[in-house]
Structures are given as C-alpha cells and as structure tokens.
Amino acid sequence: MKRVVITGIGVVSPLGNDKETFWSNLLQGTSGIRQLTKLPASEFQGNTLAAEVNWEEEDESLTDFGLATRYAIAAARESLQDAGLPQYCQGSNSHGVIIGTTNANLDVVNRTLDTYNITHIDQDWPAEAQNMFTHVRPIEISSTISRYFNFGGPSVLIPTACAAGNYAIGTAYSLIRSGRSSVILAGGADGFNRSCYVTFYRLGGMTREDCRPFDKNRTGMVVGEGAGMLVLEELEHALARGARIYGEVKGYGISCDAYHRVAPDPEGKGASKAMQTAIQRSNILTSEIDLISAHGTGTPANDSQEVQALSQIFGDDLGRIPVSAIKSMLGHCMGAASALEAIAIIMTIDRQMIPPTINTTEVDPEFPVAVDVNPGTARKLVVRNVLSNAFGFGGNICSIVLGTYHPN
C-alpha cells in the first residue's frame, strides 16, 4: 500500500505569513487575537475581537478573486518552494489540489453588496456588479489554484465547515493511496467576511474576553481567517527526487454527529468514532499517541463534548498526553483552522517542541478526566504520533493522525 508523506508547508495566518514566523509566535505564546478592524466594531455590541490576517497581495492578477483563493495561493507558493517543487508545473501531470473551506467566497458577496450598494436581491445589477459576482463560485478556489500552478489532476473544494481542512488532508491521502495522484496540495482557506462574523455573533459563540480552551471559565471563540497548505506526496515519489520529509499522514476518520445543525452531540459520539477510526486506520495503538491537537475552540459546548469523546478513547490515559489548543493564540480560522493546526503539528514533529495553550488557568473540573493543556509555555517533548481533531457545524467531523516518518 502506498504511503503518504508531507514535504512542504505554507502559511497565511493571524500569527504570521510564513511558516517560521507562525511557528515562532506559537512557541512564544503570542496571540493573534486583536480588535476587529475589517468590520465596524460598533455594530457588534461588545464583541470586538477578531483574529485577522495582516497580508498584502503580491500578484495583481489575483485581486478580483476571493480572499480564500488568494490566501491559499500565497500559502501554496511557500509550500511548493519548501518542498523544492516548481511554482509552475511544466507538461502533463496529475498533481492535485484539495481545499477545505467554511465560507468559500462569501467575501465576494460582501464586496459586491458594498461596492455597488445593492439593497434588494431582485434589483437590476450593473454589469460590473454581475461580473464581480461571478467570483462567488466556490469551485473557483480549487480550480484557480490548480491553474495557477498548472496542476492537471484532481481538484476538489470541500465546504464541510470548520472540519474542512482535515477533510482535505484525509481526501488527499486517500487519492494518493489510490494511485490517482502522486503530489497533492492540500489544506484549508477562509477569508474574513461579514456573514461568518455575524453567524457566530448571532449564535452567541464569540467571547468578549480571551479565548480559553478547556478552562472552567471559558466563554467562547474568536473568528479568524487564513490559509494553511501542505504538500502531500507519495513516498516513493518523494524519495526519488530526494525531497525532505517532514512527517507522514498515518490515517484519518470521518464521521457525522447527526445531532444538530449548529451544536455538537454533548456525548461526543461522532467525535469519538472519528478518532477511533483515525487511530485504527493508522495501525497504531492509543498508547502510541504522544500529543492531541484539539479542536479546542473555547466554547463551553465544544470543549465539553471533545473531552467526553477523548475520555471514551483514552480513558484515564488521557492524563499523560498533552492536549494542545492553539486556537487560544490563532483564533478560529474556520476551514483553514485544522490545516494550520496540521502545520503546527508538522513543526512540532520536526522540532520536537509543543506549543502552549495560552489563557487557560484552570481546566474545567467538570470534565470526566484530567486534561493537560500544556498551559503557558512551550516545552520539549518526544513526539511520534499526533491525533488532530476538527469539528464543524452540521456535525461534520474529521480526525487525522500525523507522525514521524520512518523508512520501514
């Protein structure tokens, strides 16, 4: 059976727009959560936090596209360079692009409404507005990235809410193993937009204070944006070209809560199923997991059900495994979140250091098992295998296992 390794990574995030800045900020416990600037803060009574990307477009030919496309291309450029692959693939090839997203091009809806002052759905639109609106199609994200790098293989856009980044990595893993492609750019991307911010504001999911995953006084998440892109490569292909191998995708599991449109199953049944499947398909034991990268949004409902699910898989053994929740620094970057978390895991495996969870001072005593969130500061740790969770609205769940690469 083919093996799938990671040979390149690239980042656009609230914690920096290259992998080293991103990693350095994570290790230092720097927060990317600041005051909202991309929307008028006065419209969101008291909710004025956001994890925004500070980034400038390098390629003027892309300015008409949605932010997710542009962030993903910037991150993909870095990941291809990191992998030692060309920025434009010459000739016929089956290289693929798999992108996860929550909002796709909703920022294009915002831009069209704002630019042309559209106030009714059925009013006559000027031709320029119609033209701008064509960039709303989600397929434009994956298809544009494929064309930009001249990749001729599978190109898939997966809108499975906040689990989408892991879905993309898992799907790329499956497609490479099936022989459909030997190189796939996989990750997640989401641009800041009004609809997303309003959604979490109206659902009462956002905190007005710090994001404190798993804390007894946790009060919610912070909406973020960004892109994380990874080069996934079939092992023999990577070895043949002498690529640097960061780590290996060991397996993944997808499940669905089938419980509620915007709330997780409090018993964590879907989450535990996805984790169990991911670990089984990786052919490892739970005792071989050294780190858990939690979905860890900092909302009362999410964190509670995630610990419930973790306790079903790991039992009391959970106490020995650090649970990292980098959304405390990064905010919740939607479809990009789990892709950025995968990049943090790859850096963790590469450097054998785990980033801290900030702001969490007292883990919720109501949890059924103790949880070590590695509070405050980064530390050294021998890390072989990492389980990473991603949950989305609609009960979409995907867990992946990433690990060190060993030749045999």
Place this chain on the structure above:
Amino acid sequence: MGKEIAIIGTGFLSPAGRGIEAFYNQANNGLPEGSKLTDFDPDQYLGVKGLRFVADPTKLYCNVAFQCMEDAQLKGMLNEYPDRFGLYDGSELSIIDEVFEFDLTARVEGADYVSPMKSPNVLGNASASYMAIRAGITGPNFSVSGGATGSLQAIDMAVLHLQEGQTDYGITAATDGDCLLHDTLHKGENRRTFLRSAPAFGAAFALTTLENAQNQGHKVYGTISQIASGQRLGYEENHEVLLRLMEDILKQGTRRKEIDAIILGGAHTFETGKLLEELWWDFDMDHAKVHLPERLLGVCDNNAGSLGLLYAIGISQQRIEKTSAKGIRNCLVGVVDRLGYASMLLASFKN
C-alpha cells in the same frame, strides 16, 4: 480502479414529478413552458413541521436522497449500521439566494436583525448535514463544490470511500436551479449558449460495491468501474481535458471498441465539433455515439453529471425515445465546468 461499484437506487424530483419514471417522461416529452418546482418534498419524508428555517434546496436534497434509499430498500440496513453509510452532496450555490439574503440583512438592517436560525443555510454543507440528522446517518458526511462537475465529484468521493472500505453504502445527491442569483451569475459569466437553464431538479444515487450488492440481493441499475478527474492544463482547451480523462480511463483496460456511448455535460463550454473531430480521428472512436442530454433538458450545472448518469440508465433500459441508441454496454459519462475542471466515469450495463 479496484472494486466495481453498483448503482442500486435512484431518486429524482423535478416539475415533471418524482422518481426515475418522471425523469424518463421529462427526457421524452419535455416540460410545459414556465414549469417550476414548488413542492420540494412531495413525499413528506421530512414531515410538515419544523421546516420554517430549512431552505428549499435542502428539502430537495433530502427528498431525492430518501427516495433513492427507499428505492434500494436500505431502511433496515441503515437502522442497523448507520455509521456504514456515507452522505455526499455535489451541489454548489444551490442556496445562494439564502446566503445573499443573510448578508443583505446584516448590511442593510444590521447584524442584530439577522436570524441566527438562518445561519446553517449559509454553509456549503447545509443539505447533507441536515439529511444526516433526519436520516440518522453517522458515517462520512461529505459536501463538494465542483461547479458543473459537482454531482460526478460527489459520486467520485462516495466511490473512493466504498473502495477503501470506509463505508458500505454511499448516498450521493445534487440539486440545482431556480435561484434568482443564478441568472445574475450567468449574465456575469456571459454564457454563450442558446440552451436555457434546466428548471430546478434533484437527483440521487445509492451506491455499494458490486460484491455487496450481489450478496445482499440488491437490484443493480449499472456499475461504475473507473473514475478520472482533472483540471485543464495551460495548453489545453476544455474539450481536451475531457479527452485526457477518457484516455486515463481507457488505460485501465477497457478497450475503445467496447465503449458504445459518450454522454457529456457542460458542452456549452467547449466546441463540440473539435471534440468529435479528435474523437474520430485521433482516438479511433467513431463507433461511440456522443450524447449531449442538456440539449433535451437544459443546462443543469451541478446536476449535469447526474443527468448524464440517469440518461445512461435510461438508454440501457431503452426508455429514452429521443435517441437512436438501442441499449448500451459501456459508456463514459463526463462533465466539464467552464473553469476547465472535468470529471468522468465509466458506467457499464448488462442489457
């Protein structure tokens, strides 16, 4: 490609009615001018209450997904093994009107006037995740946004999971049509086609491995043995990416002479003359009849692939009257989106 996949159930809903017979009726007789889908769940699989905040395309998705599970008689199996079922949605922008209204309210009236109950409709996974809740399906829940290739891409993902053993059954569906903003979008795209857009319809397929279908005694409409997909390369035109995918599929072992038909969607995005010329002269495929069913039903966007597969089933059962083809054994069903992304599968039928 691995295990052969069987199509064991279908679902269809359009202004012509529900079920595959309604599809044959629409393909053969067309629809009266101005036909519009107004009841998105005539079977009332979802009941009648609690649907105020459920978007019509989501109801349509659920209706056809339930139909195909009913057609394949999967109720007992689902009750016993809900986590062995996967749900796949190939719809893109079916709920664009709802998305737009959500943002419009936030912009014009203010964020505090947006109903949080409408927030799930903003997400691309709204339909499949709602269906999972209503049907109790706890296996993979997978939405894709593949433009015109969406319905084939959803089948592609379902087949991938079946072949890997992640699932035992895959329910794939897609919906399209009758959105105010689709017209706006099409004007912006400056579509160059004399074809009208197809009225709203939904289509669904229940899939399993052929081995499982035989073991469980499921009826089999046809099988899928190969799938290929790819993006148009810098030097290619849209019809050439379809030909490249065809070549990829043929490389897996099916002989050219065994292909009776090529059923294509998205033909308004390429020059069919060029495709036919290369097919005949470069591929030695002049024996294979090329079908463009969107010429009968209108441009289907997300559902172009569903239409192709239903059309193939119709020919195999000799139910499509507007064709000279009398049955097929092996056919290629392919779609290309205007952005140059294409998907193709090889379907086989035992007449």
